[in-house]
Amino acid sequence: MTGTDTEPPIGAAVKDPTAAKGSTEPLLPPEITAQTLGDYVRGLVLRVKSGESGVLPVILSMVIVFVVFWAVSRHHVFISAGNMVNLFQQSAVFIVLGMAEMFALLLGEIDLSLGYLGPLGGAIAIQIIEPGNAGWPWWAGIVLGLLGAALIGLVQGLIITVLRIPSFIVTLAFSLICFGLILKVLAIGPYSGYPSTNGIDRDLRYLHNLMWANVTPAASWISMIVIVGLYSGLVFTRDERRRRSGLVAPPLSLTLIKIAFFSAVGVVLVLICNLNRANIGKLQGVPFFVYIVLGVLAMWTFLLHRTRYGRYVYAIGGNAEAARRAGINVTRIRTMAFVLAGFTGGIAGILYLSQNGGMSNNVNGGQLVLYAVAAAVIGGTSLFGGRGKPRDAILGALVIVMIPNGIGLKPNLGVQHQEVITGIVLLVAASVDAISRRRAMSR
């Protein structure tokens, strides 16, 4: 501190006299320090070199897996439009379940119940809609299914926070309880054991359509333009306003690149989905579940990054004691996180039900939840709390779905390899997280 009258503004490059001798400047996210695009690229390279690679490992592993399967699949069927849409569809449940798991992971907790809690929401929904049982409208079934899942999340949250039992144990116990409840719920009514979404009932068709129906190609384009336009407008006006007020903001070129990138993703997605992917007849357009996944993503990104609640979730994950001293009701925030995890798990469960054309009594919840954790962690969410974004689950889920998908398309590569490869990818992702954390701490 100089104590002179001319004080340089915050962020001006003043050498910190208190910085430890010999250590380099702390490597900050280039978005907040870069004045120009060149600065940004240099900052990014520095960070990657030091192990703070952010979202890069998951994108890199996605590209590698993608290119390998493209090359080895017969007639390159891996990159056919039909298989690309398959990939999205197979990943949808893991994406949403991964976002559910994120609420627990951000607090440094874990929710092992979601693999059965989510499908329980689905089972409740279909049994209520099933004409042989209550025969209620499709939306009532979905709402009650989600409420049921959220309610069980609340019970778990209260046990974890009020009775102070570790979340690992409570959610493990509830994973078993929820499996039992699924069997109970499925035993009701004439279609006991396997209520199906097939048939002519209008409300059951709605459930079926969640995963299997597409919007028309024209509507696909229009909705894509609206979504990308809204997103670009929001990002551009925010960055521009902050640049003008002299607040920390990325350079204009970076904002434009970001917008161009998301526009390109939108265009490519719609181009793929609008290709006719049926062998006979016509099957084209963006599938309906894409909008559901994007809606969940937008909702939770907003909650976690724009509201007090989200800020407190990150604060508790980073330093629960600091949060408590700041007057934050830690118990309420943590309990609510398990409610939100249950609710989001319920959405995933309904998608799971739709994808499988009904709810079976041999749902493999153990594998579902572990893949959900894997999706979040591979995407870059920390197991130690405080770090991660809902979008991580999308990237992570795409990676773990690509592996079995690609191996399935390569018959002479046995199915026994897929679990091994998925396991290795998860191990690498978790190691990257732990090692970059250790480096950051030792600096």
Next chain:
Amino acid sequence: MGDPNGSQRLLEIRGLYKSFGAVQALTDVSMDVPLGHVTALCGDNGAGKSVFIKCISGIYQPDRAEVTWEGRPVHVRNAHDASSLGIETVYQDLALADNLDIVQNMFLGRERLRRGILDEDHMETAAAETLASLRVTTVRSIRQPVGSLSGGQRQSVAVAKAVMWNSRLVIMDEPTAALGVTQTAQVLELIHNLRDRGLAVLVVSHNLNDVFAVADRIAVLHLGRMVAEDRAGAFDRQSVVEYMTTGGVGIKGPSSTDAGREG
């Protein structure tokens, strides 16, 4: 400087007692913390320094005490009462979330909202102003995570967080305990800045170098009793050490608490 007669009265404590079961932690402790001065509270381990500041900041309830704030009798029941009076405490472990950035930490628990949404622009501007007014200029970006800051910078952020809320009294618990030489100098400079803004600062420390570098007034606790309280000039290093270790009157003994010094 250092004479409470010429300064503004802020916090005055008379006859504070605090016991935990059979253990009498504080006995008849009286102390003045005037505005515009740095008061150092010294004492050996177990002298009751931490209990005393926790009684002031509302974390503990004293068994008996007369506390006046700007001449009015007050009763601090909890930490919320303390902060609404304008008492902010910077604890030794700083209570910062490493994964949040400087702005987010400074507003933690008191976020500004605009139509229910976090008002990041407003918070960032206010945080930058506070840091600049404390002449904290070494951070590269106000949006960098606190985990990437040096020890002195972290202390600065914790202090800035405390003074942003119109606080009148900033209590700092061992602010330099974990810091190197240059970082300590930075924090002492910051304490002087707080005093120059007219705030009252109460620094708990048993590092006598820091105490004599920064304090206008010195108070010494020994086994739960206030054994000395006076201008810093009335002490020398030797006498403070004697008070801290024996509680006894040194060769150059300044007046003890019951001497008639009303602020």
